Amino acid sequence: MINYNGNLINTSEVNISHENRAFKFGDGVFETVKIQNNKVVFWEDHYFRLMASMRMLRMKIPMEFTLEFLEEQILKVVETNPINTILRARLSIYRKDGGLYTPTTNEVDFIIDVKTVTYQTKSTYTIDLYKDFYNFSGLLSTVKTTNRMLNTLASVFAQENDLDNCILLNERKSVVEATNGNIFIIKENIIKTPALSEGCIKGIVRKKIMEIIEKHPDYTLEETSISPFEIQKADEVFITNAIIGIQPVTNYRKKTFSTFIGEKLQNSLKLISITS
Known part of the structure; x- marks a missing residue:
């Protein structure tokens, strides 16, 4: 399952426009977080870095984008995965469709996807x-x-x-x-x-x-x-x-x-x- 702007949908139903600005211009930011014991590890630090990044890129931060709201949105997707597993969630935020280099709006959309962590620390690197x-x-x-x-x-x-x-x-x-x-x-x-x-x-x-x-x-x-x-x-x-x-x-x-x-x-x- 994917969280698209607060709605849980199947991955097969994700429909990203050809005008998507993250795709066309790299006009987006993201945070990759670790989920352990149904908890977002170091979430507060990730959240404040994300907010600072959005401000730097002149994105309009929605009023509902509180620490608690975004954590809740991540955990909504986590709940659709097997319990007692270590997961990685990626929260991607990008400017809404429209414009060329100059966007037509600074408002944003978001997508959250979650995967099981399969990587292990290697003894030889x-x-x-x-x-x-x-x-x-x-x-x-x-x-x-x-x-x-x-x-x-x-x-x-x-x-x-x-x-x-x-x-x-x-x-x-x-x-x-x-x-x-x-x-x-x-x-x-x-x-x-x-x-x-x-x-x-x-x-x-x-x-x-x-x-x-x-x-x-x-x-x-x-x-x-x-x-x-x-x-x-x-x-x-x-x-x-x-x-x-x-x-x-x-x-x-x-x-x-x-x-x-x-x-x-x-x-x-x-x-x-x-x-x-």
Whole structure:
């Protein structure tokens, strides 16, 4: 089942117009959230990021789009799925049909679809750089818009080269993120992640991991510019997103990483996801 503007319909009944602006112009935003024990994990953080994204894109936020309303809309679809399963829900919001580059309205439609999570953290995980195209280090790159062409091309590149993931670079050839999440590198007791000014997505799990690190007496957190050379010299590397939490990286070119700290942080993340 799909939730289309508050109405539950069968997937076979979904009828998206050829004028759909998310399709024609990438004129939309989305949030992917994890559902565990019939609860939307870190929902408040996702909600406020979504509202900030809509404001940035000059979309008209409907009065009914409260924290409680959108959570209820997600759970309406969740209830049509098997219970006691871990699910992923995608809430997509896009401007209503009409116009060319200039829309005829800033009002929005929404779709929510839910799938069972089949991905498991991998014990061996290999990454490399994607250098065919670059991610622009502007504020718009921090928003989860429906234009994900760079991520798609990098994912195809990874598949063609027997990689699990790729690292995206910005126009200054600094590390931005992975194709499906934020990236952290560890050298001794210093844990670094690209600053938002580098063009990375303002990830929810990124934020939670940073909060954990900042409270830990043994580690120092740095939001900064990271060169690809630093990955080669790192002790550990891991990727974060809302569904997997933390995916430790084991291999980058000829370098093999340990995964001890990443696994510890994953355990801490699981604890706060249960209690939040």
